[in-house]
Amino acid sequence: MATQANSVGRAQHSAPTFTLFGRIAxxxxxxxxxxxxxxxxxxxxxxxxxxxxxxxxxxxxxxxGLRNILRIRTNIYADSLPxxxxxxxxxxxxxxxxPETFAQELVKRAIxxxxxxxxxxxxxxxxxxxxxxxxxxxxxYLAALxxxxxxxxxxxxxxxxxxxxxxxxxxxHFFKGEAIR
Amino acid sequence: MKTGGRLALAVVAWSLSILVMxxxxxxxxxxxxxxxxxxxxxxxxxxxxxxLLAALVYWRCVPRAPxxxxxxxxxxxxxxxxxxxxxxxxxVAIVLVTLLFGL
Numbered sequence: 001m002a003t004q005a006n007s008v009g010r011a012q013h014s015a016p017t018f019t020l021f022g023r024i025a026x027x028x029x030x031x032x033x034x035x036x037x038x039x040x041x042x043x044x045x046x047x048x049x050x051x052x053x054x055x056x057x058x059x060x061x062x063x064x065g066l067r068n069i070l071r072i073r074t075n076i077y078a079d080s081l082p083x084x085x086x087x088x089x090x091x092x093x094x095x096x097x098x099p100e101t102f103a104q105e106l107v108k109r110a111i112x113x114x115x116x117x118x119x120x121x122x123x124x125x126x127x128x129x130x131x132x133x134x135x136x137x138x139x140x141y142l143a144a145l146x147x148x149x150x151x152x153x154x155x156x157x158x159x160x161x162x163x164x165x166x167x168x169x170x171x172x173h174f175f176k177g178e179a180i181r
Numbered sequence: 182m183k184t185g186g187r188l189a190l191a192v193v194a195w196s197l198s199i200l201v202m203x204x205x206x207x208x209x210x211x212x213x214x215x216x217x218x219x220x221x222x223x224x225x226x227x228x229x230x231x232x233l234l235a236a237l238v239y240w241r242c243v244p245r246a247p248x249x250x251x252x253x254x255x256x257x258x259x260x261x262x263x264x265x266x267x268x269x270x271x272x273v274a275i276v277l278v279t280l281l282f283g284l
Contacts (some may be wrong), residue, residue, distance in 0.1 A: 028224040029203035
């Protein structure tokens with residue numbers, strides 16, 4: 001019997017897969033009066049061994065003190081998928097590394113990210129499709145995380161929606177795991 | 182209470198109702214419904230509620246003008262004012278729910 005035919009064989013040989021999930025930011029209010037609502041993007045790593053891992057950037061509120069309000073932090077959780085997903089885009093693995101290495105590097109860089117340092121910004125007039133120079137949001141975080149591992153920011157375009165921040169990844173030194181504050 | 186004061190109070194209440202609807206909608210979206218269809222439905226319900234409440238404010242609080250010309254001017258000014266305030270409050274609501282619930 002071929003090893004691919006049984007579940008153990010499948011588990012042993014299945015490589016992790018990577019998908020970008022897009023949800024409407026601040027919905028349902030984020031949909032009102034907006035012809036092209038902005039998406040919040042999460043990275044989903046589906047691994048037969050470690051299960052589902054979801055990575056995205058989030059703005060802080062008061063969880064780290066009032067001085068750290070509205071800063072960008074890493075958000076990693078496991079074994080559940082985001083709700084109300086309106087877009088799914090498969091992410092290819094760079095040719096220079098294996099899927100397993102790619103997954104490990106993404107998680108490692110996300111954990112190393114200097115959370116609570118960079119201010120979180122909204123796009124101009126809140127409905128802008130690009131960030132002001134030097135300002136970053138959750139999409140800037142994820143674009144930079146991918147760039148830090150892949151060397152470039154992959155394409156993410158979904159008809160009917162906009163992704164401010166994807167065009168302006170954060171500086172990569174935020175992912176080096178050094179205390180920079 | 183004078184007509185102007187009553188109108189101003191009603192507009193303030195209408196503005197705050199947008200924030201309340203946004204927070205309740207976000208909570209329902211994340212805790213109860215959790216589907217794209219219900220999210221779309223909630224957005225439409227909120228849009229309809231905002232417009233209906235604005236119409237109620239106009240009906241109850243904007244004074245009736247004796248001639249048609251002035252009535253049209255009152256309506257145009259009211260619509261422009263409410264649209265400006267409404268869009269501003271929706272933006273405030275987006276910031277508020279982002280802070281309260283995350284993205």
